Amino acid sequence: MSRLEVRDLVVGYDAADVLRSVSLDVPDGSLLAIVGPSGCGKTTLLRTIAGLVRARAGEIRIGTRMVTTHGIHLAPEKRRIGWVPQDAALFPHLTVAENIAFGLPSARGSAKSARRAATRDDVQRLLALVGLGALGDRLPAQLSGGQAQRVALARALASAPDVVLLDEPFGALDPILRADLRGSVRELLREAGVTGILVTHDQAEALSIADLVGVMRGGELLQLDTPEQVYRRPATPWVAGFVGDAVFLPGTWHGDEVACALGRLPADWVPDDAATASPLEAPVDGASVAVLVRPEELALSPLAADAEAQAVGGPAAVVTGVSYTGHDAMLTVVAGDLRLEARVTAAGLLPVGTRVAVRVTGRVLAYPARA
Amino acid sequence: MSRLEVRDLVVGYDAADVLRSVSLDVPDGSLLAIVGPSGCGKTTLLRTIAGLVRARAGEIRIGTRMVTTHGIHLAPEKRRIGWVPQDAALFPHLTVAENIAFGLPSARGSAKSARRAATRDDVQRLLALVGLGALGDRLPAQLSGGQAQRVALARALASAPDVVLLDEPFGALDPILRADLRGSVRELLREAGVTGILVTHDQAEALSIADLVGVMRGGELLQLDTPEQVYRRPATPWVAGFVGDAVFLPGTWHGDEVACALGRLPADWVPDDAATASPLEAPVDGASVAVLVRPEELALSPLAADAEAQAVGGPAAVVTGVSYTGHDAMLTVVAGDLRLEARVTAAGLLPVGTRVAVRVTGRVLAYPARA
Amino acid sequence: ACTASPESGSPSTEGEDTLTIYAGRNEALVGPLLEQFTEDTGIEIDVRYATSPELNALLLEEGERTPAEVFLSQDAGALGSIANAGLTSPIPAELADLIPAGFTSDDDSWIGVTGRARVIAYDGEHLTPETVPDTVDALAAPEWKGRVAFAPGNASFQSFITALRVLEGEEAAAEWVDAIAANDPILTDNNLATLDLVNEGQADIGLINHYYWFERAAEEGEENMRAQLEFLPGDPGGIVNVSGAAILKGAEGDPDALAFVEYLVSEKAQRYFVEDTFEYPLLPGIAAPEGLPSLDSLVNPELDLADLESLEQTQQVLADAGLL
Amino acid sequence: MPHLRAARPPRALLVAAVVACALAAIPLGYLLVRVGSAGFEDVLAVFDRPRVPVLIGNTVLLAASVTLSTVAIGVPSAFLLARARLRARAVWTVLAALPLAVPSYLAAYGWLAALPWMQGFWAAWFVLTLVAVPYVTLPVAAALRAGTTGLDDVARTLGRGPLAAFRLGTWPQIRPAVLAGALLVCLYTLSDFGGVALFRYQVLTTAIQQAYGASFNRDYAAILASLLVLLALTVVIAEQFARGRAARQFGAVTGQPRQRRVRLGQWTAPAVVLLAVPSALAVAVPVTVLVVRLFEAQTLRAFHPAELVAATGNTVLLSAGGALVAIALALPIGVLAARYRGRVVRAVETTGYLALGLPGIVVGLSLVFFSLAAVPALYQTAFVLAFAYGVLFMPKAIGGIRGATAQVPTSLEDVSRTLGNGRLRTWWLVTARLARPGIAAAALLVAVTAMKELPATLLLRPTGTDTLATELWSRTDVSAYGAAAPYAVTLILVAAVPAFLLSHARAGAGELEEATA
Ligand SMILES: Nc1ncnc2c1ncn2[C@@H]1O[C@H](COP(=O)(O)OP(=O)(O)OP(=O)(O)O)[C@@H](O)[C@H]1O
Ligand SMILES: Nc1ncnc2c1ncn2[C@@H]1O[C@H](COP(=O)(O)OP(=O)(O)OP(=O)(O)O)[C@@H](O)[C@H]1O
Numbered sequence A, B: 001m002s003r004l005e006v007r008d009l010v011v012g013y014d015a016a017d018v019l020r021s022v023s024l025d026v027p028d029g030s031l032l033a034i035v036g037p038s039g040c041g042k043t044t045l046l047r048t049i050a051g052l053v054r055a056r057a058g059e060i061r062i063g064t065r066m067v068t069t070h071g072i073h074l075a076p077e078k079r080r081i082g083w084v085p086q087d088a089a090l091f092p093h094l095t096v097a098e099n100i101a102f103g104l105p106s107a108r109g110s111a112k113s114a115r116r117a118a119t120r121d122d123v124q125r126l127l128a129l130v131g132l133g134a135l136g137d138r139l140p141a142q143l144s145g146g147q148a149q150r151v152a153l154a155r156a157l158a159s160a161p162d163v164v165l166l167d168e169p170f171g172a173l174d175p176i177l178r179a180d181l182r183g184s185v186r187e188l189l190r191e192a193g194v195t196g197i198l199v200t201h202d203q204a205e206a207l208s209i210a211d212l213v214g215v216m217r218g219g220e221l222l223q224l225d226t227p228e229q230v231y232r233r234p235a236t237p238w239v240a241g242f243v244g245d246a247v248f249l250p251g252t253w254h255g256d257e258v259a260c261a262l263g264r265l266p267a268d269w270v271p272d273d274a275a276t277a278s279p280l281e282a283p284v285d286g287a288s289v290a291v292l293v294r295p296e297e298l299a300l301s302p303l304a305a306d307a308e309a310q311a312v313g314g315p316a317a318v319v320t321g322v323s324y325t326g327h328d329a330m331l332t333v334v335a336g337d338l339r340l341e342a343r344v345t346a347a348g349l350l351p352v353g354t355r356v357a358v359r360v361t362g363r364v365l366a367y368p369a370r371a
Numbered sequence C: 001a002c003t004a005s006p007e008s009g010s011p012s013t014e015g016e017d018t019l020t021i022y023a024g025r026n027e028a029l030v031g032p033l034l035e036q037f038t039e040d041t042g043i044e045i046d047v048r049y050a051t052s053p054e055l056n057a058l059l060l061e062e063g064e065r066t067p068a069e070v071f072l073s074q075d076a077g078a079l080g081s082i083a084n085a086g087l088t089s090p091i092p093a094e095l096a097d098l099i100p101a102g103f104t105s106d107d108d109s110w111i112g113v114t115g116r117a118r119v120i121a122y123d124g125e126h127l128t129p130e131t132v133p134d135t136v137d138a139l140a141a142p143e144w145k146g147r148v149a150f151a152p153g154n155a156s157f158q159s160f161i162t163a164l165r166v167l168e169g170e171e172a173a174a175e176w177v178d179a180i181a182a183n184d185p186i187l188t189d190n191n192l193a194t195l196d197l198v199n200e201g202q203a204d205i206g207l208i209n210h211y212y213w214f215e216r217a218a219e220e221g222e223e224n225m226r227a228q229l230e231f232l233p234g235d236p237g238g239i240v241n242v243s244g245a246a247i248l249k250g251a252e253g254d255p256d257a258l259a260f261v262e263y264l265v266s267e268k269a270q271r272y273f274v275e276d277t278f279e280y281p282l283l284p285g286i287a288a289p290e291g292l293p294s295l296d297s298l299v300n301p302e303l304d305l306a307d308l309e310s311l312e313q314t315q316q317v318l319a320d321a322g323l324l
Numbered sequence D: 001m002p003h004l005r006a007a008r009p010p011r012a013l014l015v016a017a018v019v020a021c022a023l024a025a026i027p028l029g030y031l032l033v034r035v036g037s038a039g040f041e042d043v044l045a046v047f048d049r050p051r052v053p054v055l056i057g058n059t060v061l062l063a064a065s066v067t068l069s070t071v072a073i074g075v076p077s078a079f080l081l082a083r084a085r086l087r088a089r090a091v092w093t094v095l096a097a098l099p100l101a102v103p104s105y106l107a108a109y110g111w112l113a114a115l116p117w118m119q120g121f122w123a124a125w126f127v128l129t130l131v132a133v134p135y136v137t138l139p140v141a142a143a144l145r146a147g148t149t150g151l152d153d154v155a156r157t158l159g160r161g162p163l164a165a166f167r168l169g170t171w172p173q174i175r176p177a178v179l180a181g182a183l184l185v186c187l188y189t190l191s192d193f194g195g196v197a198l199f200r201y202q203v204l205t206t207a208i209q210q211a212y213g214a215s216f217n218r219d220y221a222a223i224l225a226s227l228l229v230l231l232a233l234t235v236v237i238a239e240q241f242a243r244g245r246a247a248r249q250f251g252a253v254t255g256q257p258r259q260r261r262v263r264l265g266q267w268t269a270p271a272v273v274l275l276a277v278p279s280a281l282a283v284a285v286p287v288t289v290l291v292v293r294l295f296e297a298q299t300l301r302a303f304h305p306a307e308l309v310a311a312t313g314n315t316v317l318l319s320a321g322g323a324l325v326a327i328a329l330a331l332p333i334g335v336l337a338a339r340y341r342g343r344v345v346r347a348v349e350t351t352g353y354l355a356l357g358l359p360g361i362v363v364g365l366s367l368v369f370f371s372l373a374a375v376p377a378l379y380q381t382a383f384v385l386a387f388a389y390g391v392l393f394m395p396k397a398i399g400g401i402r403g404a405t406a407q408v409p410t411s412l413e414d415v416s417r418t419l420g421n422g423r424l425r426t427w428w429l430v431t432a433r434l435a436r437p438g439i440a441a442a443a444l445l446v447a448v449t450a451m452k453e454l455p456a457t458l459l460l461r462p463t464g465t466d467t468l469a470t471e472l473w474s475r476t477d478v479s480a481y482g483a484a485a486p487y488a489v490t491l492i493l494v495a496a497v498p499a500f501l502l503s504h505a506r507a508g509a510g511e512l513e514e515a516t517a
């Protein structure tokens, strides 16, 4: 129900810092998904926001309340935060209803009988919210993984928290269940109107579920943007590769175009300021750049003879591998020294050995070339 | 290195049978992926092939050796099988090199010093094979999940087994690592020329990695076919839904076409023999059928006005939801009572509220309608 | 036995109406006598039973804070030990004088109550009274190799070694101890275990106190006893030890404590010990238990009980021989 | 998977643990005072005694051999209980726990009465092994139930036979439990007096008793007791070292418990023998002998049922009190050891274990010394005795509490905190609740041991209060075995109740494993 602001957060366990000056701002009611490789500090960030880990420096503000700042550390039980860990972590000795009631404010304070009635209603409402109305009397051991996650979510929402933190809540589920639950969690959070942060390992999940996506690496937040921006205009080549399949080609900058092995292509310049501190404005003509092409931006057309290749505009190439995933497939295409991955639909599937012309659709991105 | 044949295998633990007459045949050097919902018997099948569980009936033949048949049960240690469990199950007190050496035939028998030298070379070769040349002295606790899986694979390959069995080897990994490892495992198995069975929860993984895909349900093998056949021509509606996104529409059969809410579509008839025992030949005209449409077979074209809809051939509809995954997106489309999912590329992305015409590309499949 | 719920057991120092006794003698043996005392005098008592050594250690640890008023001990050693620590109060002379010198302390710090003789218990199936040596000196001979059992840690055994030292000189005593130690003896933890070994035919000779045999016989029946006793009048191995009682420092002048000690050396109590525990009465004029040689015949005129306190040297001798 | 917290322990917990530790260390402090008063020369002189090296040698030999043999019997028994297809498993489990109810002195007496020629090392080794086996069997069976057979399977497919596969796959998983059990057995053997004394095997505890008994030499006794403490310290540190390595190695394996039950087939008969014989020998022989004595006895001294009832009541109340004290002391130490690492934690845990290596008389005297100095008003009350039981047997609770706490995932505590519960409330609502079976088992283990305790009871009980153990002693002390029989049988019966519950408590601790799998 509240905006969450983190400013210049520094956190460490023993010697080195695990989070190095992380800042972020999640508007009231929106969901931020955080992705990043294992060990980059995602869990640490959530735990620090929850107050389970102390920050070394920086500030955390929930709504108008400053919960972490210099010398001040509000205890986790006072932060009004909901926490959904990866393994659901339901209390195994309590029933589903009791697990949810555990977080209800009405279960504390107030007179006993009134409390019970209030609790029962609240629990029923929450159970209905997560679609488990009939399972209140089950024990956690009798739930499937997906059901357990829903209960964990209901429990976290029970205390009407200002912010909900979800640490890889779907990590333990199989892909089908995962996709299913992902959708309903998004809806639930929206209905509850609660601000959330979701940590996930799965970039497709992050892109599809969140209002904002944050990409972390080595204790730093490299990009914080809308899903489309993150996928379409990644801040660095590394981010590009992390949030999707990417092919990088060496090229040279020429005004609004780049010249590379796939020809002269219309391009946008992305200053990789974090990594190289190069100037924000576009480079001089002829400067070396790294060109990002996504596999779905490559269009393949089968060729009868080598000659035709030039006509279509791209180099001639051969399909050398097919990786089929059902609704689409990834073709490996080799053209001379170049090895490319192209995503095709079922209809565009070509057998290994097909000679093809390769063309790039749309604008590409150009990044500063690595030294 | 050997063909694997399973004939009429029946396996049970206590009362009921868990596998009910499973037969399969994996040609020498190829990889069979098995998918199926939790509890369908995938692990049981692998464990029975490995000799860790006794069969009640049926035969298992590896190459020319009959390892399980009536009254005969070859001990697991004599089957020449490599086993890679889901959690890697490295021996925690042995180093990576020692784990691998554990599987080497040279580590048993023969004189000690000769053994050591042979072992060292073999281990180095295997470590190089899985790309972990430098990590021989680490303990399993010091490995990442992906590294541990590679070591488990090297250990399984060390004994030069005839067949390698992999039980959800990537289950514990994050998607990026998973995709990465998936590719290298496939290559490794191919290089080693070994016959393999891979159990997975992830149908995309099964389709992309394997030569053959087997779909199991409730102790039975519903379909065993190439990945394309399984996705394009699923044996039953259930298989269709399990190996990919699917929309089923009620329709009626008319020669080589079906009539349904999306119009009259060219269709192939798939006799669902296992489920209904209906005749193999196509039904009579006018018979009820279930029509399978895959989301990527739906083409959406934006409309200016309702009137245009009829012109393009499909019903008029509205986009009500977008789920973005980077390289493509799933649009939810509602037309009257009909709620469809359509997969579109980044280029075809339409905002919520867009009015569209829906068209089906290609031939659809018709299954016997459920009673 | 006196049983009380655990909650009720408060230190009896506060309750002036009851007399607190630490009894280093077995409840089964002295319990009835103590009950009789209460009946006869109306003085209520609280008794803590344990072994004499344990109570000795306890009293030393408690020092002057002990709730106990009287210490009833199995042997003179424990009494001497607390007397040396200054924890006793003197027994009035007229009471102390009742017991003949030699059977009680020479400074009236405690009083002797009963006598118990060191004896040889022998396997009645292997040996006859004629073949049993009548002096412990003989046991060092090779003939007895591996056949003799005793408890080197036992207080009365150590008294006997002290007697040996006093009567035969340090050198001779050490020689004997070395010889017996080299003679493959069967070492036990206490007299009872020694007797049991003989009774079971595991040892031919056991060095014990006489009354153990009678206790055992009471349990198993005299006719079932395989072990038989040989008294050793005049031999250091046959000396008489005493059990006794002391009034503790804090109970100095306490009439109840005094009454209790008086009672112990009364005719009634002395007869009780003769009849029920088969010990020698120390009050002159009371006859020894039936079938036992008289106390006078056992007493060695050359030995003064006071000499028996040089315990440390005795233990050194035993330790040097590897027995302790 | 061990659930560790990396941060420094909260101050309150650390303080509580250090206080508990200080209380547990009272006997050690007492020994220091005594040894100090003895003076350096006396200490040196002790080593001149030719007997002392023999005593140390005997003590080490006995402790080592009993530990080895209990492991040799306990581990296969545990395997059968946890992993074999057995009919009437519950019965076998109870049977396995039953020897806990038999005091070593009773078992020794029973065997001695049946076979009078039993004496010396072999006899002591035999009887102590019998009564101590459950200390290994119970925790190892629990570890086997919680473990995975996945590694065994891998080893099988890599060409190893079933035994080699077990050694590689399962052994590392149960090693910490084996070590913990072995530690208890080893300390138990070091400090046992009753069992060894009857068989006339000379060890440090018998020598300590002698030092008090004949020489009234408290200083010599204290020096010998200090030697015993040093031995115990060595054992505790060695176990910690071995466990530390085992824990590190095993932390990596994340197996969901997958188990198959082994069909015994032709091995059924040997298996039944292994399960039945040690328990029968430990329990049935002494009980039979006592009952026979009861009928043979010529002089059945008057038997007062009221005395028996009162003694039984006292025994139950005092041992329950002891269990409460032990749990209260062991909780902060166990929780600390389960959740945190570091030198302080290690030191606290080590000190906590040491009292178990001391004979009861030393602990008893130390508490006489301490309670008179600190709380004279409570001296010779049930409180001090229960406290003594607590100090004596707290180490038996530490391991159980540590294990039970370590099993509770820290994520549950985190969730509870974010749901508005402070640290203490979270501990109470979540951790303690989930660790309850383990904590209850620890309490039962302390209770069953306290019921049998004699030397400290004799010194510290309220004057005039009898327990089953003291009543038993006052009769056996004068050979009145017939009169002792009812007390002995009652003691075994009463102690069998917690032993029975114990076998069940361990079996029921699976709730958590399932839920967190
Ligand atoms: N309790 C701890 N003590 C010391 N270091 C820790 C602790 N927890 C985490 N770390 C270290 O901090 C870094 C970040 O850990 P964190 O758990 O936040 O990563 P993560 O991004 O959540 O990784 P994953 O995706 O694997 O969950 C890692 O290097 C990790 O080893
Ligand atoms: N050891 C066992 N004893 C009894 N039943 C078992 C045992 N192992 C498995 N089963 C049962 O056999 C059935 C098949 O189990 P199996 O482990 O083969 O399934 P699976 O397809 O591998 O499932 P998952 O995808 O969850 O791993 C399940 O119903 C399961 O409960």
Ligand SMILES: [Fe+3]
Binding pocket: C074, C191, C209
């Ligand atoms: Fe005596």
Ligand SMILES: [Mg+2]
Binding pocket: A042, A043, A044, A167
């Ligand atoms: Mg994490």
Ligand SMILES: [Mg+2]
Binding pocket: B042, B043, B044, B167
């Ligand atoms: Mg499985």
